[in-house]
Amino acid sequence: MWEATAGGSALQGENPLECVKRKLREETGILTDDFIEVGRVLHQKHQTYYVNYLCHTDVDKDSIVWYYFDENGRVVTGDQEINVQELHFDENGVQTKGGFATDAEGHKHSYDAKTGDLEDEDGAPVEA
Incomplete structure (x- = not known):
């Protein structure tokens, strides 16, 4: 897993390993201690220090679900139309991927297994 995002920062007093464990748990719900440090990079221009880890886990990647939160x-x-994608979220807020959902008018729609994009009858993404 490689991540370098504005939201991926360590909290004050947190070491890099504690940070990566917390970020993985917060963003995916995965709990593990199986991390191997694979590199460190000092970016002088941005005054940023990156620590890179490899994480081994037996979590089925298809079991990870996506939620979207409003403002x-x-x-x-x-x-929902989000970032020019037509998406669907079930009654619990889980994004529909690789499945079907019925809209308020009773029409059944198909959603791409990887992206969650609404698909037309030919399996092509529907543009928002």
Whole structure:
């Protein structure tokens, strides 16, 4: 797993290993202690220090689900247009991927297994 994002920073007093464990748990729900440090990079221009880890886990990648939160921090449900994608989230807020959902008018729609994009009858993504 490689990550270098603005939201991926260590908390004050947290060492790099504690940080990567916390970020993996927060972003995926995966709990593990099986990390191997594979490198360190000092980016002088940005005054940033990156520590890179490899994580071994037996978590089925298809068991990881996606949620989207609105501007008030509430999980969204139903049909949503997000970043020019037509997506669907079930009643618990889990994004529909590789499955079907029925809209308010009773129409059944198909969603791509990898991206979650709404698909047309030919399996092509529907543009928002």
